[in-house]
Amino acid sequence: MAEVELDCMGEACPIPLVKAQKKIEELAVSDILIVHIDHSCAMKNLPEWAREAGHNVEIEEIDDGEWDVIIEKVK
Amino acid sequence: MSNLFDRVKKHPYYLAFLKDAWPYITGAVLLSVFQIVTLAVTGNPWGVSAVFANWGAWLYKLAGGVVDKWYYFAGEGTPGSLALLERGILKDPGTWRNVGIIVGALFATLIASGFKFKKIKSWRQVIAAVLGGLLMGYGARIGFGCNIGAFYSGIASLSLSGWVFGAFLFVGAIIGSKLLVKYFM
Amino acid sequence: MSDTPATAPDAGTSGGIRRSLRSTSTRKKKKNQIPMGLAVLAVIVIGVVLLAAGSPLLAFFWLTGNIFGFVLQRTRFCFTAAMRDPYLTGGTSLAKAVLVALAVTSIGFVAIKYGAQAQGLPIPGQSFVVPVSLATVVGGIMFGIGMVISGGCASGTLMRVGEGFGMQILSLFFFVVGSFWGAHDFGWWKLNFIVRGKAIFLPDIFGWLGAIVVQLAVIACLWIAADKWAKHKSAAEHQ
Numbered sequence: 154m155a156e157v158e159l160d161c162m163g164e165a166c167p168i169p170l171v172k173a174q175k176k177i178e179e180l181a182v183s184d185i186l187i188v189h190i191d192h193s194c195a196m197k198n199l200p201e202w203a204r205e206a207g208h209n210v211e212i213e214e215i216d217d218g219e220w221d222v223i224i225e226k227v228k
Numbered sequence: 229m230s231n232l233f234d235r236v237k238k239h240p241y242y243l244a245f246l247k248d249a250w251p252y253i254t255g256a257v258l259l260s261v262f263q264i265v266t267l268a269v270t271g272n273p274w275g276v277s278a279v280f281a282n283w284g285a286w287l288y289k290l291a292g293g294v295v296d297k298w299y300y301f302a303g304e305g306t307p308g309s310l311a312l313l314e315r316g317i318l319k320d321p322g323t324w325r326n327v328g329i330i331v332g333a334l335f336a337t338l339i340a341s342g343f344k345f346k347k348i349k350s351w352r353q354v355i356a357a358v359l360g361g362l363l364m365g366y367g368a369r370i371g372f373g374c375n376i377g378a379f380y381s382g383i384a385s386l387s388l389s390g391w392v393f394g395a396f397l398f399v400g401a402i403i404g405s406k407l408l409v410k411y412f413m
Numbered sequence: 414m415s416d417t418p419a420t421a422p423d424a425g426t427s428g429g430i431r432r433s434l435r436s437t438s439t440r441k442k443k444k445n446q447i448p449m450g451l452a453v454l455a456v457i458v459i460g461v462v463l464l465a466a467g468s469p470l471l472a473f474f475w476l477t478g479n480i481f482g483f484v485l486q487r488t489r490f491c492f493t494a495a496m497r498d499p500y501l502t503g504g505t506s507l508a509k510a511v512l513v514a515l516a517v518t519s520i521g522f523v524a525i526k527y528g529a530q531a532q533g534l535p536i537p538g539q540s541f542v543v544p545v546s547l548a549t550v551v552g553g554i555m556f557g558i559g560m561v562i563s564g565g566c567a568s569g570t571l572m573r574v575g576e577g578f579g580m581q582i583l584s585l586f587f588f589v590v591g592s593f594w595g596a597h598d599f600g601w602w603k604l605n606f607i608v609r610g611k612a613i614f615l616p617d618i619f620g621w622l623g624a625i626v627v628q629l630a631v632i633a634c635l636w637i638a639a640d641k642w643a644k645h646k647s648a649a650e651h652q
Contacts (some may be wrong), residue, residue: 163349164355165564166579167494168413168501170395191344193337193576197249197489199402202504203649218444218577233447252510255488260514262480264521269473271537273522274481276567277592284593299600305540306603308596321474324464326571328478329621330458333575336486339450345577357584358565363555364570364584366592368447370602371552372543375492375560376554382513384518386526386624387542388613389633394552401496402556408501408562 155184162191164221169195170202173224177208182224188216188222196220237341237412249339263384270321273385276329277368278307279322285313300369307372356412367400415640485572493560505639512639516632523616523625539614546610548602559591628634 159176161169169190177186188199196212199222203210209225236242285295285308295301301308309361317323329351348354368374371393373382379397382390426539457479465472484490495507522538531538543549560566563584565573570588573581 155586163346165353165580166491167497171409171413174502179362189344193249193486194489194491194494198494198498198502198504201506205504205643216344218342218346233445236447237445244631250488251563252490252506253513255484255490255515256510257517258484258488259421259481260517260521262477262484262533263518264525266477267522267538270470273538273541274477274543276571277588280589280592281596283589284596285599286468287589295596298597299603301599302597306599308599315468319468319471323470323494324471325474325478325481329482329485329568329571330575331453332479333484333486333572334528334577335453335457336452336483337547337576338446338453341446341450343449343577346579348579353433353544356564357580358587359503360559360561361570361584361587362591362594363559364563364567365593367438367552367557367559367587367591368567369552369592369595369599370548371547371556372451373499373541375477375564376568377541378543379539380492380515380518381538381541383628385521385538386519386615386628388524388615389545389549391541392545393548396494396550396553396556397557397560400554400559401561402557403554404501404558404561405497405501407558412562
């Protein structure tokens, strides 16, 4: 069960989401993708996309205005 | 005192109202409410970009320039107004509203303890911001407005122009997306 | 909906995603920004009071601006994403939200406009009914490209300046420059294209009731299309 980190700090909308969509394809099922973001749009659209796609998602606020979006690839 | 604020931070009503993001539909309804209020009270719908041309004019004036002969400001029934420029920025309602949007967003971010200054990361972002800003500014003036004034308010005002502008916003967005992926990622 | 923040390393979070131990103790202590938020709120309120003393209208614009900014940030509402995501990411939730906003606002606007006419008063907001011409087309395309590459439209840029995005501060400055340039060229566009266009107010064609019905019907069709598009894209991803 690999853990892959994707640093998207300082990226403009919608780059975190597009990068995450591409990255998750490289992962095997039950791998975990951790996306580091500081963009409030991404904090909403990343989990929304991941849930729509059927993955497990958790959001962790790591500092003011910074989040880790943790996605477990389910299928 | 800081203990009080820390306790507030965990309170469910704080979380629901001020910290967690609200659903998009809530936003749609609330924006609509205040658009309608705006039309009722001011006689005009919400607009954002016309103000920027005025800011440009005031800056230009500071640099010694003059726009008296520009059709945009001097003409009859044009979006610009020399009278408004004369009255000055502090008396420009649109300026107060636009600055209000900035401050309102700042307030929302701080009260949710989510503020962080995000510095520009790369030259690509600089070029994107410069080019994007110029395109938006120019496009909004010849299109009689932006996503708010020409598109949102235009359509809501039952003007065909809103739909046409919107359709081509969509076309532009697709072109922009291709550029984004190719050059700005 | 976001889950509440996890502060302890993963071990034993029931139902949570299991991840390797991450040391949260080495991270900076989070500052509580609520006091700063309240200070900004005080500025907003003082602004309303001071402006109202001289001009209730200015106070109104200041207040509604703050409300719009607050709502936009709180809901992460983004017109740019509404137009861009269907193509770029396959998502249409914002597009649908924008359609809802268009529908609800249209209903309110048509009521106000019709009411004014029915009472023999001038119809408010008609200056926003503008001629359709090549300028509309070119303007739309330019604005569409600009908003996507800069990461924010007009309202979105202002909102992100408030959120502290350096990139949007730069974008705003050039938005002003571009607007000024556009104002300069406006006369040329007017003479060559806008003057040949027509301003079309839908009630003039369909009548008041007809216009709102047609508009809502179109919005409903677009909503369904957006819904189907997202499902189609989602299915295509899981082949």
